[in-house]
Amino acid sequence: xxxxxxxxIRLSIGSRYENIELVKAVLDETLESLPIDxxxxxxxxxxxxxxxxxxxxxxxxxxxxxxxxxCLAVGESGIDITVEDQGSGFDPxxxxxxxAPDNLLKTEGRGIFYMRKFxxxxxYDFGAGGGTKVRLHKKFDAPAGSAEANQGGANEx
Amino acid sequence: MKIDKRQRxxxxxxxxxxxxxxxxxxxxxxxxVLAAVGEGATNILLNMxxxxxxxxxxxxxxxxxxxxxxxxxxxxxxxxxxxxxxGVLEITQLITxxxxxxxxxxxxxxxx
Numbered sequence: 001x002x003x004x005x006x007x008x009i010r011l012s013i014g015s016r017y018e019n020i021e022l023v024k025a026v027l028d029e030t031l032e033s034l035p036i037d038x039x040x041x042x043x044x045x046x047x048x049x050x051x052x053x054x055x056x057x058x059x060x061x062x063x064x065x066x067x068x069x070x071c072l073a074v075g076e077s078g079i080d081i082t083v084e085d086q087g088s089g090f091d092p093x094x095x096x097x098x099x100a101p102d103n104l105l106k107t108e109g110r111g112i113f114y115m116r117k118f119x120x121x122x123x124y125d126f127g128a129g130g131g132t133k134v135r136l137h138k139k140f141d142a143p144a145g146s147a148e149a150n151q152g153g154a155n156e157x
Numbered sequence: 158m159k160i161d162k163r164q165r166x167x168x169x170x171x172x173x174x175x176x177x178x179x180x181x182x183x184x185x186x187x188x189x190v191l192a193a194v195g196e197g198a199t200n201i202l203l204n205m206x207x208x209x210x211x212x213x214x215x216x217x218x219x220x221x222x223x224x225x226x227x228x229x230x231x232x233x234x235x236x237x238x239x240x241x242x243x244g245v246l247e248i249t250q251l252i253t254x255x256x257x258x259x260x261x262x263x264x265x266x267x268x269x
Binding site: 016017018020042045046049050053057098099104105106107108109110111113114117 | 178179180181210212213214216217218220221223224241245248249250251253254
């Protein structure tokens with residue numbers, strides 16, 4: 001069952017790279033009041049950049065008339081960041097492994113890999129009318145001394 | 158992204174400052190490396206010490222710079238890598254491909 005959402009922030013930006021900084025600033029400000037340490041927040045910012053880049057570049061093909069909708073949803077135990085474009089979708093399973101020897105020197109193809117590395121979970125939703133929605137999830141830091149903190153963190157894909 | 162160019166012991170050193178991210182530093186880095194190569198530089202050192210952040214587009218430009226220079230018989234080295242920038246390269250195993258040195262003196266010496 002989805003957990004209650006305590007705070008929701010929605011933004012809609014035009015498909016321009018400079019707008020990435022705007023969304024990143026909103027994320028940074030939001031994280032200041034959440035139990036997420038600065039290091040984790042830094043990597044979340046990179047993941048958000050990758051999601052926005054994919055939406056602007058690959059999804060909306062830099063069409064300034066197309067929007068990217070962003071939602072930051074703060075819940076009880078974590079934050080969900082959704083980034084939705086107005087493109088034609090893609091097959092996540094068809095994305096090449098950037099660690100394969102033949103791909104190491106490619107100049108593209110690492111964005112989704114970074115998102116998976118820096119967040120606890122990512123998943124995709126493809127609307128019937130087109131568009132890709134990617135959801136990035138990050139759990140809050142467990143309070144010091146809690147059972148969860150003592151077990152250490154583990155990423156799940 | 159601010160990039161200053163200087164010479165030392167036959168190497169062209171590009172001092173990078175800011176973010177190597179899409180739409181900003183990635184383009185600046187590409188143009189600076191291509192300009193240096195166009196001017197005849199064969200040994201290029203990228204001073205990463207004041208790079209605040211890098212994304213996959215910036216990583217792609219580092220790879221492009223590396224292949225551009227090495228395909229012309231030159232050498233491209235990176236030095237003074239900030240921990241987080243190094244981390245981005247580590248998880249995609251690019252530290253096994255790119256030549257990364259501790260500091261400028263070591264990078265210059267590696268060209269000898």
